[in-house]
Amino acid sequence: MILRNLKFALNSAWQSFWRNLAVSLAAVLSITLILILAGVNLLVGHALSQVLDGFRAKVSEISINVSDDTPLQNVYDFQQQLTV
Numbered sequence: 001m002i003l004r005n006l007k008f009a010l011n012s013a014w015q016s017f018w019r020n021l022a023v024s025l026a027a028v029l030s031i032t033l034i035l036i037l038a039g040v041n042l043l044v045g046h047a048l049s050q051v052l053d054g055f056r057a058k059v060s061e062i063s064i065n066v067s068d069d070t071p072l073q074n075v076y077d078f079q080q081q082l083t084v
Helices: 002-019 021-059 072-083
Strands: none
Touching: 002 021
């Protein structure tokens, strides 16, 4: 009984698909395009996330060179300003 109902449903869907071919193809094309765009969106989002993580890792440390005659207190004051 279930197999017969399934066969009837599939046969009816197949006939309906071919009766309204233009609408059916438009629906299939729309869904395909939406899925492709969603996949591209996920890939681009992941790639940008990886790039941003790389930049964050590189920017976490700053190296500054000062001349030898710079007073140590000025260096500490500047370091304090950067951490704030």
